[in-house]
Amino acid sequence: MSFFNQVFKGPQLAYYFKKISIAVFIFIVIVAGYFFSQLFFDLSKFSQFIFDFVLQRSNYNFAYFTSSIIGALGIISFVGLVLLVGSWVERRVIAKFQIRVGPNRVGPFGLLQPIADAIKLMQKEVLVPAIADKTLFLIPPVAIFLPAILAWGPIPWAPNMSYLNINVGILYVFAVSSLTVPIIFFAGWSSMNHYALLGSMRTVAMMVSYEIPISLSLLSVAIITGTLNFSEIVLWQSTNSIWLGLFMPFSLFTFFFASTAEINRTPNDIAEAESEIVAGYHIEYSGMKAGLFMAVELGNAVLLGALVTSLFLNGWFLFGIEKFVPPYIIFIGKTVAIYLLLIWLRATFPRFRLDQLMNFAWKTLIPVSIINFFVIAIEVTILNQFQSTGILIYIFALFNIFLFLGLIVVWSKIFSVDKFQPEKIQPKFAGEIGGLEAMKGVKSVD
Amino acid sequence: MDSVEKLLIQYLPVLIAAVIAFFLVFSALIGSRLLAPFSIEKQKADTYECGMIPIRSANTNIGIRFYFYAILFVIFDVEALFIFPWAVSFIALGPESFIFMSIFIFILLIGLAYAWKKGALSWR
Numbered sequence: 295m296s297f298f299n300q301v302f303k304g305p306q307l308a309y310y311f312k313k314i315s316i317a318v319f320i321f322i323v324i325v326a327g328y329f330f331s332q333l334f335f336d337l338s339k340f341s342q343f344i345f346d347f348v349l350q351r352s353n354y355n356f357a358y359f360t361s362s363i364i365g366a367l368g369i370i371s372f373v374g375l376v377l378l379v380g381s382w383v384e385r386r387v388i389a390k391f392q393i394r395v396g397p398n399r400v401g402p403f404g405l406l407q408p409i410a411d412a413i414k415l416m417q418k419e420v421l422v423p424a425i426a427d428k429t430l431f432l433i434p435p436v437a438i439f440l441p442a443i444l445a446w447g448p449i450p451w452a453p454n455m456s457y458l459n460i461n462v463g464i465l466y467v468f469a470v471s472s473l474t475v476p477i478i479f480f481a482g483w484s485s486m487n488h489y490a491l492l493g494s495m496r497t498v499a500m501m502v503s504y505e506i507p508i509s510l511s512l513l514s515v516a517i518i519t520g521t522l523n524f525s526e527i528v529l530w531q532s533t534n535s536i537w538l539g540l541f542m543p544f545s546l547f548t549f550f551f552a553s554t555a556e557i558n559r560t561p562n563d564i565a566e567a568e569s570e571i572v573a574g575y576h577i578e579y580s581g582m583k584a585g586l587f588m589a590v591e592l593g594n595a596v597l598l599g600a601l602v603t604s605l606f607l608n609g610w611f612l613f614g615i616e617k618f619v620p621p622y623i624i625f626i627g628k629t630v631a632i633y634l635l636l637i638w639l640r641a642t643f644p645r646f647r648l649d650q651l652m653n654f655a656w657k658t659l660i661p662v663s664i665i666n667f668f669v670i671a672i673e674v675t676i677l678n679q680f681q682s683t684g685i686l687i688y689i690f691a692l693f694n695i696f697l698f699l700g701l702i703v704v705w706s707k708i709f710s711v712d713k714f715q716p717e718k719i720q721p722k723f724a725g726e727i728g729g730l731e732a733m734k735g736v737k738s739v740d
Numbered sequence: 741m742d743s744v745e746k747l748l749i750q751y752l753p754v755l756i757a758a759v760i761a762f763f764l765v766f767s768a769l770i771g772s773r774l775l776a777p778f779s780i781e782k783q784k785a786d787t788y789e790c791g792m793i794p795i796r797s798a799n800t801n802i803g804i805r806f807y808f809y810a811i812l813f814v815i816f817d818v819e820a821l822f823i824f825p826w827a828v829s830f831i832a833l834g835p836e837s838f839i840f841m842s843i844f845i846f847i848l849l850i851g852l853a854y855a856w857k858k859g860a861l862s863w864r
Contacts, residue, residue, distance in 0.1 A: 355749075366760050374764075416772045425797070426787035436765050443761040444754060456751055465824060486798045487787045499806050502813040509820035517827040550762040575790055582772035586765060649863035652809070656861045660816070660852070664845060687766050 297435045331620045338454040341365070365457045369446050376596045377589050378408040383591065384637055391641035411585075415610050418581035423486060426578065430484035435583040441473045442593045449600045450525040452610050452621035463524040464512050467601065470554065475501050478565075481587075482575035493574030496648055497558070497565040503655040504555040504562075510663040511545040511552070514670045515605055518542075528609030539606035541691045544607045544698040548659055553601070555651065557594035560640035564648050583636060585670060599632030600625075608633075657709060662701050808860040812852075819848050 322626040334340075341361060348357040352562045382397065382405060389396025397404035447470075448463035449536075450456040459468060474496055482494020515538060516522055519530040531538055555562035566574040603609060605626055610621035638651060673690045680686065787794050826833070826841055853860055 300794050305835065358752070359747070359756075363760075365753060366757040369758055370759060371762060388790045416768070416775045417777075418772075419777050419779065420772055421784060423787045424782070425787060436762065436769070439765045440758050440761055444757055446753060447757065457757070458750075460750055463802055470743075485787065487794075488789065488800075491798045491800075491802075495802055495806055500807050503809060506813065506816045506820065508816065513823055513827050517830050518825060520828060520831050522824070522828060572790075581776055586768070600857055651864045653861070656812075656852075657856065661849070664849065668842070671830070671838055674830065675838060695846070 315400050325485045330363060331623065334364040335620050336454075337452065337620075337622065341455075341542050348595070362457075369457055370443060371410070373446060373593055375441055378412075380592050380596055380633070381408045381411070381589075383633075387634065387637045389639075390698065412558055414657065415582050415585040420581040420583055423578050425486045425644055427484040427486065430480050433579075434481035434484075435579060435586040438474060438477045438481075438590050439586060441470045441477075442590045442597065445470045445597055446600070448524050449571060450528055450604055451625050455523070455622060460523070464516065464522040464605075468512065469511055472505065474556075478575050482578070489571045489573070490575050490577045492572040493565060493577065496571070499576055499646055500564060500648065500651055500655075501556055503652055504552040504659075505661050507548045507552040507655060508556065510660070510667055511548040512605070514542055514663075514667050515672055518674050524604050524609075529610070531608045532611045536691060537606065537608045539602075539685065542666065542670055543695055543696060544600070544663065544701065545670075547605070547698070548663050548666075550598075550602060552599045552659065553638070554639070554656070555655075558591060559595055559636055560597075561643045561646055562651055563645060564651065567645060569651065591706075595636050596629060596633050598636070599629035602632050602699055603628040626717035658705055661709075662705055666697075669694070717728070805863065807859075808855070812855060812860070815848065817852065818843070 308673070341364070345357050345361045348360045363738070379626075385407070386396040386404070390643070397407040400406040400410045422428065446468050447458035448456055448460060448466055458466070476502070477499050479494050482490045482492075482497075515527065518538070519527045521527060521530070527538075551561075554560070558565040571577075576584055579587060585604060603625060609628075610616055610625045612624045612628075616624055673694075677686060746782065772844070787798070822844070823841065830837065
């Protein structure tokens with residue numbers, strides 16, 4: 295009896311009830327999710343059904359048109375959902391890293407916070423500077439949204455489930471995402487603001503520099519798979535039973551690091567270095583327009599997760615689990631994992647300086663990825679001599695991992711940043727008046 | 741003609757998605773226009789410069805180092821676009837093509853080493 299009293303006192307009863315109800319809720323969600331997922335296991339059947347339904351009542355072109363409109367709506371609604379949920383996830387997770395609560399007032403667990411933010415942003419005044427180039431100032435917030443959505447096209451969600459099944463998938467994503475560069479420059483230049491101009495020049499220089507390592511890392515993906523189609527790349531990884539990220543870790547690292555520079559995420563977000571250029575290229579944009587810029591940054595982070603998943607992490611395959619769980623759920627799960635990694639990076643790392651970033655791109659990443667590309671080309675030549683890749687591909691993968699570690703160490707030892715600089719950067723005036731005498735005992739930071 | 745049409749109709753979904761996305765963004769901006777306050781004060785339309793009245797136009801000269809990077813970028817980006825078709829058909833072309841492509845990349849690497857030596861890559 296005393297035991298009963300101890301366990302089921304007023305507040306404790308509520309505590310246990312809460313725990314049990316959460317457990318029951320999770321169980322119901324898992325069971326319902328299983329049946330739901332079995333019902334919607336292959337979404338391509340639905341699209342095929344719609345296509346056939348329209349085809350019976352009209353001609354082929356109209357059916358094609360209708361199904362592409364439905365696909366576009368699907369992609370855009372997914373991106374919209376990502377923008378809403380992603381901003382909530384990012385703020386909550388960052389809050390967990392910084393040991394605070396995060397948004398938890400609007401709706402359950404603060405889930406409605408993004409919607410409240412969107413309504414607030416809409417009600418804010420949109421200022422246009424008097425001396426700005428009015429037409430050019432209007433274009434960027436609208437135009438920067440298009441690449442962020444169009445680049446989702448060739449992403450393979452599941453077998454037979456991608457919006458654009460084209461043979462030049464990688465080149466298409468590369469081309470579409472490059473459109474961001476001139477748009478950012480338009481935004482900075484048309485603001486007629488010193489900070490915006492400087493910020494956009496820096497951003498464009500950095501994005502342009504990091505596009506080359508990205509293309510070199512994608513070349514090594516193309517040379518081993520022999521295709522640029524995303525679905526075929528995923529299938530290649532499954533038939534050879536190796537993840538490309540394991541086979542060429544340096545390409546994965548290059549692609550990931552350089553892409554964080556492309557999308558202005560935190561180790562490399564010098565586009566908005568507050569202490570130097572206030573807010574970078576979108577300094578003059580306010581209200582909904584600034585909101586669109588921020589939304590695009592968030593959407594691009596999730597897009598990077600999807601690209602890394604399909605190119606390097608074997609897409610919708612996960613050790614046979616894809617037979618029980620819908621493949622697109624696995625794909626989204628991997629994407630979200632990469633996105634959480636990005637949030638983790640944001641919470642952990644400080645911002646790199648611009649000169650560090652540029653030096654790293656041109657003096658380390660580009661030469662080393664060319665070496666990496668050659669090594670992989672030689673390995674592909676050797677692999678093609680044999681009928682089946684078999685155990686050899688794992689030996690090469692192990693070799694590549696050690697090569698990756700060795701290249702970084704050796705390259706940073708031999709070609710340190712200052713090696714080929716024609717003149718040493720020194721504070722001239724301080725040297726002339728003897729200020730460097732006092733600095734002799736101090737070790738240089740560089 | 742027929743094959744060209746087939747190729748173009750592959751990219752029709754891109755156009756459709758672009759149009760729908762454009763309308764989505766445009767409706768957000770229209771909503772902002774309808775909901776947001778709208779003032780015509782002259783002071784508010786000044787460009788931002790840390791609270792001061794802006795000095796000079798921002799339409800100024802830009803440092804030469806940006807152009808170095810732009811030129812190098814064009815060279816290497818075109819290089820990458822040349823290599824992509826080769827990389828896709830690498831297995832079919834055989835090992836001889838590897839030697840030709842290495843000569844091509846080696847020439848570009850000499851260019852990169854020259855730019856490095858001249859100090860075009862050091863951010864000052």
